Each structure stands twice: as C-alpha cells, then as structure tokens.
Amino acid sequence: MGLKLITDQIPREKVPGASIIYIPSGKYLKYASFGYSTLLADLVYIWSIQYFSNTSVPERFQYLTHVYSIISELDPQYLDPYQVGALIAIYDAREFDTAMEILSQGLKKNPEQWIFPWQAGHYAQMILKDYELAKKYYKKAMEIPGAPPITKRLYSNAIYELGDYETAWKNWLEIYKNTDDERVKKIASNHLYRTKAAMDIQKIKHALKKYKDKFGQFPEKLDSLVSQGFLDGIPQDLDGQDYVYDRETGEITTAVIPWKR
Amino acid sequence: MKIRAVAFNTFKEAIRDRVLYLLLFFAAASLIFSRILALLTVGDKTKIIMDAGLASISLFGVLMAILMGTGLVYKEIDKKTVYTLLSKPINRLQFLLGKFFGLMTTLFIMLGVMSLIFIIILLLHSGQITWKFFVSIAFIYLELGLITSVALLFSCFSTPILSSIFSLSFYLIGHLSWGIETLIKKMKPGVTKFLTQVVYTLLPDLENFNFKTEVVHNLPIPPKIFLFSFFYGIIYTFFILVLSMLVFRRRDFI
Numbered sequence: 168m169g170l171k172l173i174t175d176q177i178p179r180e181k182v183p184g185a186s187i188i189y190i191p192s193g194k195y196l197k198y199a200s201f202g203y204s205t206l207l208a209d210l211v212y213i214w215s216i217q218y219f220s221n222t223s224v225p226e227r228f229q230y231l232t233h234v235y236s237i238i239s240e241l242d243p244q245y246l247d248p249y250q251v252g253a254l255i256a257i258y259d260a261r262e263f264d265t266a267m268e269i270l271s272q273g274l275k276k277n278p279e280q281w282i283f284p285w286q287a288g289h290y291a292q293m294i295l296k297d298y299e300l301a302k303k304y305y306k307k308a309m310e311i312p313g314a315p316p317i318t319k320r321l322y323s324n325a326i327y328e329l330g331d332y333e334t335a336w337k338n339w340l341e342i343y344k345n346t347d348d349e350r351v352k353k354i355a356s357n358h359l360y361r362t363k364a365a366m367d368i369q370k371i372k373h374a375l376k377k378y379k380d381k382f383g384q385f386p387e388k389l390d391s392l393v394s395q396g397f398l399d400g401i402p403q404d405l406d407g408q409d410y411v412y413d414r415e416t417g418e419i420t421t422a423v424i425p426w427k428r
Numbered sequence: 429m430k431i432r433a434v435a436f437n438t439f440k441e442a443i444r445d446r447v448l449y450l451l452l453f454f455a456a457a458s459l460i461f462s463r464i465l466a467l468l469t470v471g472d473k474t475k476i477i478m479d480a481g482l483a484s485i486s487l488f489g490v491l492m493a494i495l496m497g498t499g500l501v502y503k504e505i506d507k508k509t510v511y512t513l514l515s516k517p518i519n520r521l522q523f524l525l526g527k528f529f530g531l532m533t534t535l536f537i538m539l540g541v542m543s544l545i546f547i548i549i550l551l552l553h554s555g556q557i558t559w560k561f562f563v564s565i566a567f568i569y570l571e572l573g574l575i576t577s578v579a580l581l582f583s584c585f586s587t588p589i590l591s592s593i594f595s596l597s598f599y600l601i602g603h604l605s606w607g608i609e610t611l612i613k614k615m616k617p618g619v620t621k622f623l624t625q626v627v628y629t630l631l632p633d634l635e636n637f638n639f640k641t642e643v644v645h646n647l648p649i650p651p652k653i654f655l656f657s658f659f660y661g662i663i664y665t666f667f668i669l670v671l672s673m674l675v676f677r678r679r680d681f682i
Binding site: 198201202203204205206208209212213216217242244245246247248250251 | 465468469470471472475476479480483486487599600603604607634635638640641644645647
C-alpha cells in the first residue's frame with residue numbers, strides 16, 4: 168500500500184483526451200457488444216459527458232458528431248444523448264450545423280419524437296434568430312402527435328417575426344378560439360393585439376410616407392391622411408384606443424405595451 | 429423419481445460451491461454499482477440502472493451456467509464416482525437429465541436472488557417496475573437453460589477449461605449471428621448465399637431471448653415473439669441434450 172501511495176505521487180505526463188483514439192465506429196462496436204449494446208451506449212454516453220466537460224482537451228469538439236453517432240448506432244432509442252449532444256454543440260462548441268445534424272439523426276431514428284424538431288426550432292429562434300428555419304422546424308414538430316400546444320404558439324410567433332402578419336393573425340385567432348385555458352387565451356390575445364398593431368402601423372406608415380412625398384413633411388394629425396385620401400379611416404388598436412403618433416419622426420406606437428394590457 | 433434424486437443431489441452439491449457465491453457477490457456489487465453509475469449521467473437515471481442491472485443478471489447468470497455446467501459430468505468421471513452411479517439401476521439419460529435439472533434449479537434460485545436485489549434497487553430509485561422486466565428475466569433463464577445444456581454437452585467429452593472456452597464461444601457466436609443475417613441480405617443470390625443461410629440457420633441466435641432494449645425503452649413486444657422465442661429455446665435445448673445423450677452413451681470411462 169505504501170508503494171502504491173508513493174507511485175501515485177510521481178507525476179506522469181498525460182495527453183488530455185487521448186482516450187478518444189480508442190473509440191471505433193458505432194456499427195462495428197455493436198457487433199462487439201454481444202447483446203449488451205444498450206449498456207455500451209450508456210457507458211459511452213457517460214464517458215462523453217466527462218470528455219466534453221474537460222476544458223483542458225484541445226479541439227475536443229472535433230469528434231462530437233462521431234461520438235454521438237456511436238451512441239445512436241448502439242442504442243437508437245436512447246433520447247438523452249441526442250439532446251445533450253446538441254446542447255454541447257450549441258453552447259460549448261458553437262457549432263449550429265453539428266447540433267442540427269445530431270438532432271436530425273435523433274428524429275430519423277425516432278420519428279415519433281417531437282422534441283428533436285422542437286429543440287432545433289428553439290435553437291434556430293433563440294441562438295441564430297433565423298425565424299425561417301425556426302418556422303420550418305416548429306411546423307415539423309407540430310405534425311408529430313403529442314407535441315405540446317406551445318409549439319403552435321412558437322410557430323405563430325416565428326411567422327410574426329418573419330413579417331407575415333396576415334398568417335400570424337389567423338394562427339393566433341385560431342389559438343385564441345380553440346383554448347379553454349385562460350392563461351393561453353390571455354397570451355393569444357396579447358399576440359393578436361401586437362399583430363393587429365403591426366398591420367395597422369404598417370398601413371399608417373405607408374400612408375405617412377406617401378403624404379410626406381407629396382407635401383414634404385409629416386401631417387399635423389393622422390386625420391389629415393384620411394382627408395387627403397391616403398387612408399379610408401384611422402385604425403384603432405384591438406382595445407379600441409388610438410395609436411400614438413409622433414409628428415416629428417413620423418413614428419407610430421401602441422398606447423400600451425402588449426404584455427401589460 | 430431417479431431424475432429427481434440425481435437433480436436434488438446435483439442441486440445440493442452446486443449450492444455449496446464457493447464459486448457460485450463469489451459470482452453472486454460480484455453480481456450484487458455490480459447491481460449496486462449501477463445505482464452509483466446512474467449518478468454520472470445527464471438525463472434518465474432509471475435507464476442506466478435498468479441497463480446495468482439486466483446486463484449484470486444476464487452476464488453473471490451465464491458465467492454461473494458455464495462454470496458450474498462444465499464440471500457437471502467431468503467431475504463425476506474424474507473422481508470415478510460415475511461408476512458407482514451408473515452401476516445403480518439408473519440409465520445414462522436419467523443421469524444426464526438429473527444433472528441438467530439440478531443445475532437449472534440452482535440457477536433459478538441464483539437468478540431469483542439477483543432479480544430480488546435488482547427489484548429492491550429499482551423500487552428504491554423510481555418506485556415502479558413493469559411486467560416486461562419479469563418477461564426479460566424469464567427469457568434470460570431460458571437462455572441460461574440453453575447455455576447449461578451446451579456446457580453439459582462439452583462436459584461429456586472435454587476438460588472443464590476447454591468446455592468453458594467452447595461454451596463461451598457458443599454464447600458469443602449466439603449474440604453475433606444476427607450479423608450474418610445482415611450479411612445475407614447484402615449478398616447476391618447464389619451458392620455462397622445459400623451456404624451462408626444454412627450456416628446461419630444452424631448457428632444459435634441468442635438475441636431471440638434478449639428483451640433488454642424493450643424493457644429499458646418500454647417498447648411494445650409482439651406476442652408472436654414470445655411464443656416463437658420460447659419454442660426456439662426449448663427445442664434447441666432439447667436438441668443439445670439429445671446430442672449430449674448420444675455422446676455420453678458412447679463414452680468409455682476408462
């Protein structure tokens with residue numbers, strides 16, 4: 168025992184993360200598992216968590232896709248690794264394409280799992296701010312039975328962010344009418360307020376631009392847009408209140424913040 | 429009656445074997461370790477416990493079957509006690525079957541103990557257990573029956589070390605033969621494909637008794653699988669026992 172304690176204290180040079188070279192292809196590893204492929208998948212997954220958390224390993228994300236594809240080959244129905252792999256790819260490796268690749272693999276092997284396209288949409292929206300991509304993934308998630316109701320709300324929000332206010336309005340109205348949950352009704356109502364406001368403000372600004380092009384300045388009041396024939400009528404917000412008009416800048420805003428109605 | 433008497437004695441002898449308790453100790457340690465292993469994961473801890481637990485029960489069960497089974501007949505021949513036994517009004521078939529059932533009874537108890545430890549660990553962790561778990565254990569037992577019959581076969585004509593190697597090889601081939609099925613699908617029709625199919629049909633397919641994935645992921649199991657896997661196990665075991673009988677009948681103990 169004394170010899171062991173002494174030996175342990177002798178410093179030895181180690182190459183951080185060298186164990187990665189012993190990881191073969193998942194397909195061949197499945198043959199070598201002799202019926203214990205799910206246990207092997209668990210062990211590789213637990214190892215990968217320790218490996219990718221080790222900040223002293225340079226370029227440790229180089230094999231991220233390879234390691235998680237091994238786990239996928241060994242146990243395709245093991246859902247946690249796909250999600251954690253994508254999480255590591257997004258937040259640590261900052262590789263969005265790798266995250267999408269891992270999540271796509273998860274969806275391919277588990278087409279009944281809505282969580283993968285949902286997570287992809289979430290990353291596209293929150294990290295990339297790519298609402299077109301987010302919309303595509305949320306739509307895919309919505310088509311899978313069991314997807315939570317919030318998926319449709321996120322999808323509708325992505326449509327709003329893309330500027331398609333007509334479709335966003337239709338979706339939010341459908342959500343508002345089809346729910347009995349008061350909280351969801353309130354959320355939908357706020358989004359409907361915001362969408363109508365966006366449509367109205369767009370219309371008014373278009374008229375203001377035409378007015379300024381003709382008269383060289385913004386009108387004193389919005390009523391001038393009607394009297395001059397640029398608008399049929401001055402729209403009001405969903406609560407029947409007038410929009411706030413800044414004559415100096417030509418900006419139009421809502422009287423209240425939608426979330427504080 | 430005679431088979432029962434031999435079985436009972438085999439059981440009494442096997443249950444006193446220290447190797448059995450050593451394996452049982454490591455199996456219990458492995459089952460408890462699965463709970464610790466689960467702490468290292470991110471996500472579903474129950475999955476890790478189920479995987480490690482079922483793998484431990486299966487692996488240690490196979491080791492018990494091989495280590496005990498390979499000495500069953502050989503020990504009797506080596507110690508010359510087989511002469512005393514076969515001089516009694518008992519035929520070789522009854523002797524073999526008694527040995528087989530004696531070890532199967534021992535394995536049943538060992539499997540029961542391991543399963544009980546595992547159930548306690550599972551209930552303490554998640555508080556739930558499904559009927560599929562018991563189905564998986566039942567088919568592990570069926571697989572052990574087949575492995576025991578193979579160990580008994582080799583024990584009839586070979587030394588314990590060689591018998592252990594052959595039995596272990598049988599087990600490994602049994603879990604690799606699904607790879608041959610994949611190979612057959614990719615082969616072009618012809619003599620080679622036909623011969624490979626014959627080899628594949630003759631080789632054991634122990635994956636038929638492996639329901640660990642279904643238990644862990646709570647996947648549906650087609651009822652037909654139960655029936656066909658059960659009969660496959662029974663018939664294959666019977667076939668190996670018949671082979672053992674043929675070998676043992678012609679065995680000269682000098």
